[in-house]
Amino acid sequence: MQTYELSKIEQQIAPLLTRYGGESNMLLQILREVQEIFNFIPPDAITAIADHLGVPRTDVEGVASFYSFLSLTPVGEYRILFSSSVTDQMQGSSELMQYFCQKLWLEPGKVSEDNLLSVDSTSCTGMSDQGPAALVNGYALTNLNQERLDLIADLVRDRRPVGDWPSILFEVKDNIRRSGTLLGDPLVPGNAIKEMLRRGSAETMLEIERSGLRGRGGAGFSVAKKWSLCQDSPGQDRYIVCNADEGEPGTFKDRVLLNSYMDLVCEGMTIGARIIGAKKGFLYLRGEYLYLRHKIEQVLARRRTAGLLGKSILGELDFDFDIEIHLGAGAYICGEESALIESLEGKRGRPRNRPPFPVSQGYLGQPTLVDNVETLACIAQIIVHGGEWFSSIGTLESSGSKLLSIAGDCSMPGIYEYPFGISLQEVLDDCGAEDPYAVQVSGPSGVLISSKEFRRLICFEDLPTSGAITIFKRGRDILSVVQNFTHFFAEESCGFCTPCRVGTQLQKKLVDKIVNDHGAACDLEELKKIGHIMKGMSHCGLGHTASNPVMDLLEKFPDVYQERLKGLEFEPDFDLDAALETARNITGRDDSWAHLP
Amino acid sequence: MGPPSLSKVITIDGQSIPFIDGQTIMDAALAAGVYILHLCHNPQFKPHGSCKLCTVSVNDRKVTACTMPAAEGMVVENNTHELNADRKVLVQMLFVEGNHICPACEASGNCQLQAAAYYLSMMSPKFTQFYPSYEVDASHPDVFLDLNRCILCELCVRASREVDGKSVFGISGRGIGTRLAVNSESGRLGDTHFSVSDSAAHICPTGAILIKRQGYKIPIGQRTFDHKNISEVQMELLEPDHE
Numbered sequence: 001m002q003t004y005e006l007s008k009i010e011q012q013i014a015p016l017l018t019r020y021g022g023e024s025n026m027l028l029q030i031l032r033e034v035q036e037i038f039n040f041i042p043p044d045a046i047t048a049i050a051d052h053l054g055v056p057r058t059d060v061e062g063v064a065s066f067y068s069f070l071s072l073t074p075v076g077e078y079r080i081l082f083s084s085s086v087t088d089q090m091q092g093s094s095e096l097m098q099y100f101c102q103k104l105w106l107e108p109g110k111v112s113e114d115n116l117l118s119v120d121s122t123s124c125t126g127m128s129d130q131g132p133a134a135l136v137n138g139y140a141l142t143n144l145n146q147e148r149l150d151l152i153a154d155l156v157r158d159r160r161p162v163g164d165w166p167s168i169l170f171e172v173k174d175n176i177r178r179s180g181t182l183l184g185d186p187l188v189p190g191n192a193i194k195e196m197l198r199r200g201s202a203e204t205m206l207e208i209e210r211s212g213l214r215g216r217g218g219a220g221f222s223v224a225k226k227w228s229l230c231q232d233s234p235g236q237d238r239y240i241v242c243n244a245d246e247g248e249p250g251t252f253k254d255r256v257l258l259n260s261y262m263d264l265v266c267e268g269m270t271i272g273a274r275i276i277g278a279k280k281g282f283l284y285l286r287g288e289y290l291y292l293r294h295k296i297e298q299v300l301a302r303r304r305t306a307g308l309l310g311k312s313i314l315g316e317l318d319f320d321f322d323i324e325i326h327l328g329a330g331a332y333i334c335g336e337e338s339a340l341i342e343s344l345e346g347k348r349g350r351p352r353n354r355p356p357f358p359v360s361q362g363y364l365g366q367p368t369l370v371d372n373v374e375t376l377a378c379i380a381q382i383i384v385h386g387g388e389w390f391s392s393i394g395t396l397e398s399s400g401s402k403l404l405s406i407a408g409d410c411s412m413p414g415i416y417e418y419p420f421g422i423s424l425q426e427v428l429d430d431c432g433a434e435d436p437y438a439v440q441v442s443g444p445s446g447v448l449i450s451s452k453e454f455r456r457l458i459c460f461e462d463l464p465t466s467g468a469i470t471i472f473k474r475g476r477d478i479l480s481v482v483q484n485f486t487h488f489f490a491e492e493s494c495g496f497c498t499p500c501r502v503g504t505q506l507q508k509k510l511v512d513k514i515v516n517d518h519g520a521a522c523d524l525e526e527l528k529k530i531g532h533i534m535k536g537m538s539h540c541g542l543g544h545t546a547s548n549p550v551m552d553l554l555e556k557f558p559d560v561y562q563e564r565l566k567g568l569e570f571e572p573d574f575d576l577d578a579a580l581e582t583a584r585n586i587t588g589r590d591d592s593w594a595h596l597p
Numbered sequence: 598m599g600p601p602s603l604s605k606v607i608t609i610d611g612q613s614i615p616f617i618d619g620q621t622i623m624d625a626a627l628a629a630g631v632y633i634l635h636l637c638h639n640p641q642f643k644p645h646g647s648c649k650l651c652t653v654s655v656n657d658r659k660v661t662a663c664t665m666p667a668a669e670g671m672v673v674e675n676n677t678h679e680l681n682a683d684r685k686v687l688v689q690m691l692f693v694e695g696n697h698i699c700p701a702c703e704a705s706g707n708c709q710l711q712a713a714a715y716y717l718s719m720m721s722p723k724f725t726q727f728y729p730s731y732e733v734d735a736s737h738p739d740v741f742l743d744l745n746r747c748i749l750c751e752l753c754v755r756a757s758r759e760v761d762g763k764s765v766f767g768i769s770g771r772g773i774g775t776r777l778a779v780n781s782e783s784g785r786l787g788d789t790h791f792s793v794s795d796s797a798a799h800i801c802p803t804g805a806i807l808i809k810r811q812g813y814k815i816p817i818g819q820r821t822f823d824h825k826n827i828s829e830v831q832m833e834l835l836e837p838d839h840e
Binding site: 065066067068348491496502529573 | 644646647648649650661664666683686693694724725749764766767768769770771772774778779780781782
């Protein structure tokens with residue numbers, strides 16, 4: 001391990017600290033850069049940052065140890081994180097990681113002796129339609145295969161800077177397979193804002209109300225209601241936040257909107273800002289989408305030049321608004337709006353106690369609107385075409401269209417836009433699903449659908465969704481899919497409340513036990529009990545939904561568990577033969593005498 | 598203190614409980630002498646809501662009594678068989694995620710986790726033990742820090758920050774790796790300004806923070822929870838002469 005002299009570390013981070021100023025809100029952004037410089041957050045840097053910001057050292061350490069892309073111990077100069085999302089796994093991600101590690105004589109989770117390389121896994125990187133995917137020093141790699149990994153191995157050995165790597169490795173396609181009213185109708189930048197100014201704020205709110213628009217993040221709260229609650233909350237300042245922390249495994253629609261429809265998103269934010277009276281907005285961009293930052297910044301710069309952002313927008317004297325990008329650093333929980341606000345404030349992404357809700361006390365305690373990327377894009381459209389036009393699309397309670405991120409066992413994964421009310425069966429037919437057996441709707445936190453339910457309709461009245469549709473064909477081991485989900489939740493639980501912190505672990509261990517052929521009937525009862533506790537008593541949505549995959553599998557595919565059970569009332573978790581593994585490793589033996597009969 | 602106008606009421610298990618605006622369900626309940634089991638809550642500090650033991654059912658929705666503001670007409674269920682069964686599972690979870698070896702623990706009889714387990718008639722931790730590995734920090738001259746027994750209630754974090762003005766403790770890590778952290782580069786308590794006279798040294802509900810040279814001064818059998826249950830003790834703490 002390299003050692004750094006205190007003065008040297010301080011010297012190195014001094015310009016960065018000056019650039020960010022003394023506001024502790026910037027802590028996460030500062031730590032991201034420190035990680036980039038040293039490949040970890042050195043203890044001396046933690047002390048220096050704490051001194052600079054005037055906060056306790058534990059506050060800085062707390063943040064540095066919370067986000068999975070930051071680390072308190074050195075990682076490799078090249079850090080490659082393979083996506084462990086179930087679709088990436090189905091595309092061979094685990095085998096590829098093994099191949100790569102063997103090729104470079106490396107163990108996953110460890111750093112090579114020359115500190116050059118470390119390899120590990122990470123939660124879904126939002127590339128389910130073009131996996132297996134990974135991140136190298138934060139930048140997205142897609143369509144990995146052995147050939148590409150051979151190339152990457154050479155690039156690493158030659159110490160070629162990631163910026164010089166062939167661009168084909170980083171190619172991310174939009175994969176828009178079906179456009180509707182949102183994707184098929186490009187907006188002339190500024191038109192929605194002009195239309196809002198023409199209508200005036202009150203009339204604009206009426207249009208939004210008429211549209212019946214509901215939040216696209218999954219919960220489906222009425223946008224008009226949320227906005228007016230925020231409007232009516234007293235506060236000195238107001239903020240609007242675009243939630244681009246698209247972390248639900250299997251979803252990638254926001255990636256496409258941010259890449260190719262950023263103007264729509266900006267206009268939605270700007271309209272929201274005008275209505276609630278915000279001068280500042282934030283785009284909370286998940287760390288996995290680092291590669292999009294530059295492009296989004298270019299859009300923001302272009303809009304500033306065009307008078308669509310900044311001071312006196314479109315010449316209106318009292319209309320100042322600008323957008324700042326904040327990057328996440330690997331934490332699914334930050335998709336929860338109050339955790340996102342904590343993260344924006346440079347803290348651990350711990351969901352707040354509610355009430356108060358962000359609309360009344362959000363960022364820095366001020367009224368704050370947090371809206372999904374897709375919701376904001378819809379807003380811009382509604383203002384241009386009118387609320388009635390929007391509400392004429394879709395169903396009675398679910399107006400407009402929905403972007404679906406479709407991946408898994410189908411011939412054409414990608415983005416599909418449908419009016420609400422489409423049946424799952426139609427969607428499966430369109431994307432070329434191969435003999436579908438089960439579909440996970442809305443990712444692990446959503447619902448597992450069996451083929452009996454394929455006639456169900458995608459809309460808030462029946463099957464609400466944030467947009468992820470992950471398809472599993474007949475023959476797929478659904479139990480291992482659920483196992484993957486339980487590992488995901490155990491990894492992403494923030495650790496604040498007892499039921500989620502411990503429950504997600506217990507659930508993971510019990511499902512592992514069943515997968516490893518040590519399960520008994522009583523384990524299923526235990527899983528039900530734990531699920532009940534997590535659903536009822538957890539602090540936030542993560543814990544409330546973390547048992548959904550296990551429960552759905554029990555309810556809809558009971559045979560899957562039954563087949564794997566030993567059939568006994570009780571089967572110990574402890575495996576005597578497996579416990580001898582350490583002894584076998586030490587002695588280098590694996591003969592029959594080194595195993596139990 | 599004379600209540601100015603306690604015209605608003607909630608009901609808890611059928612009993613009418615008056616409250617004033619700004620009070621949580623827990624505040625109103627405790628003020629009226631109704632006990633709701635809690636571990637991470639202490640009326641001295643801002644509510645935290647992490648242990649979830651005070652989960653009650655309000656109009657059929659589960660909320661933590663310590664953080665939920667009381668509102669006119671709330672129908673609260675607290676002391677029911679279902680809720681107590683669920684709370685017992687939470688206590689079992691706390692037991693297996695740490696290393697709680699009651700018979701060998703100095704805090705036995707004075708420990709609120711143990712007392713909560715008694716209160717809920719918990720006979721065993723039931724789940725498979727996690728056996729996490731922690732180092733005991735004995736670097737401080739007067740205080741041991743033993744994270745084997747920490748339940749992450751953050752009372753010491755809050756006490757050190759809010760009462761002692763020192764911020765000796767914080768929280769680091771994530772998920773099951775969440776840990777109480779000490780505010781020094783070495784991570785050792787001995788390298789902080791922590792003092793045995795700090796309120797944070799005496800607030801731990803379990804035995805994670807132990808005062809040195811006090812071990813077994815009071816014999817087991819004569820300790821707080823050997824004679825009283827947790828509800829009596831926590832209610833007594835609220836009485837004015839106990840300040």
